[in-house]
Amino acid sequence: MAKVITLGETMVCFSPDSAAPLRYVSSFHPRIAGAESNLAVGLAKLGHEVLWISRLGEDEFGHYVQNMIRSEGVDTRAVRFDEANPTGIMFKETSRGETAVYYYRKHSAASAMEPEDLDESLFEEAEILHITGITPVLSESCRRTVERAVELAKRHGVRISFDPNIRRKLWGDRDYAPMLRDFCRESQILLMGLDEAKVLYGGESPEEIFAAVYGDGAVQLAVLKDGGNGAWASDGKQILYLEPWPCRPVDPIGAGDAFNAAFLAGVLEGCDLQTCGRMGAVAGAMATETDGDTEGYPDRRKLQRILENREQIYR
Structure with a gap:
């Protein structure tokens, strides 16, 4: 049985073959993109059993998404194919090192997820449920589905990561924001971008934000991610600054999910807070060094080599 469960929408992402406004781009190549499946892929690459729950359109794009995620070792048996709604798609636009995205996901199959899509037996042996603030804003039925997942996690003693x-x-x-704060309070592990934390909690410094986080709710571990400026992690007793890992960034999309995956891998392995944070920092940095959301995510051997400061021999 999978030790980590996550649920959410994954789309087919069309990346341009040139950096220009999309009106001037004539060719694209497909990839997949979805915060929750990104995390699932990251955990699977690090050797952990993870289940991804979603709906996909009963179309070629839907089967493409499932095939890509399953090929990385993620359990996709809980995916449902929807004949009435299509798989969502998105387009990337790149220019001067910046990335913009355009979504075409309204009335997508994933936005039609219902609480009945969740099989309670899947939660019986899981250790972590990971959710994001993306899924519950897709539709009312998606919000109810995430709330049902949280309810099942609580019933079976599964820690909630948000x-x-x-x-x-x-x-x-x-x-x-009020709804997302409710999910924060329900969670034992809270993984936020610093800017997001300011929106939800109003503080300016990590100390102020962590004080607000631990003053209300069930949080046991919290992280504030700030991209190339590093991150901060806290267990409610201490605050650790996590230096950014040196990298040569190409595309930042997917870095936060890579951090989350490696951090949760450390939690599953019983690592201390410093090690969990360092694992996240390394994986997040490596994710930025390739085009695509997950192509740069490290496998267990590569991550371990970096953590142990072992030199890679290429020739």
Whole structure:
């Protein structure tokens, strides 16, 4: 049985073959993109059993997504194929080192997820449920599905890991911050971007934010990620600064999910807070060094070599 369960939408992502406004791009290549499946792939590469739950369209894109995720060692048996709704797609646009994304996911199969899509038996031997703030804002049925997953996790003693993963394009004119704070309070492991934490908790410094986090809710471990500036981790008793791992970034998308995956791998392995944080920092940095969300994620051997400061022999 999978030790980690996650659920959410994965889309087919069309990446341009040139850096320019999309009106001038004539060719694209497909990849997959989804915060939760990114995390699942990251954990699987590090040798952990992980289950990804979602709905995909009963179309060629849906089978492409499942094949890609399954090929990385992720358990996809809980995926449902939807004949009434299509697989979501998105397009990337790159220019001057920046990446913009355009979503075409309205009425997608994943947005039609229902609580009935969750098999309670899957939670009986799991250790961690990882959710994000993306899925519950896709639709009311998705919100109910995430709430049901949290309920099942609590019933079976499964720790809840939450990344708010704020997506303003999905929020529209609604304020989902109160709902996301509710999920924060339900979680034992909270993995946030520093900017997201400021939106949800209002503090400016890590100390202020951690004080707010631990003053309300069930949180046992919390992380504030700040990209190339490093990160901070706390267990409620101490705050550790995690230096950024040196890298040559190409595309930052997927780095936060890589950090989450490696950090949770450390938690599953019983590592101390410093080691969990260092694992996350290394994986997050490596994720930025390739195009695509997960292509740069390290496997167990590569991550271990870096953690042990062993030199890689190439020739």
